[in-house]
Amino acid sequence: MMSREGSVSEDVAKRTDSASKSKVNLRLIMVSGKTADFVFKNTTSAGDVAEHVYNNWPEAWAEEKDKISNHHVLRLIYQGRFLHENVTFAALNLASSKRTVMHLVPREKLPPVSSDDNKTNEKTSESSCCCIIL
DSSP: OOOHHHHHHHHHHHHHHHHHTOEEEEEEEOTTSOEEEEEEETTOBHHHHHHHHHHTOOGGGHHHHTTOOSGGGEEEEETTEEOOTTOBTTTTTOOTTSEEEEEEEEOSSOOOOOHHHHHHHHHHSOOOOOOOOO
16 A cells, blocks of 8 residues: 555656646747747746747748847747746746747847836835834
């Protein structure tokens, strides 16, 4: 008879293994409005997506390719935010059962943090002060 502890660790291993095999159905939209569908593992990073798309450029996007020098300039936008190259789909908790839509744009560098983001960061950062009343 298997111990409860062994059963729990096997269940966790199975869930972890199945999660790593989960696929993300991704629809990418270029600035021109042209779209293409891809399927990636949920462990794929935004940088890996950019490299894969550049190396497997859709024929429908042929005229767009001339404007792009290499995969390092391709950026993904998800829910209005640029994704850094190391962000994985798993970290974004993307559902494998649904199609996820992202924008793909050529851009050398990520945009600077906006003033609205700075205000949010200032409000959430901790500060301390001390007041002594005699």
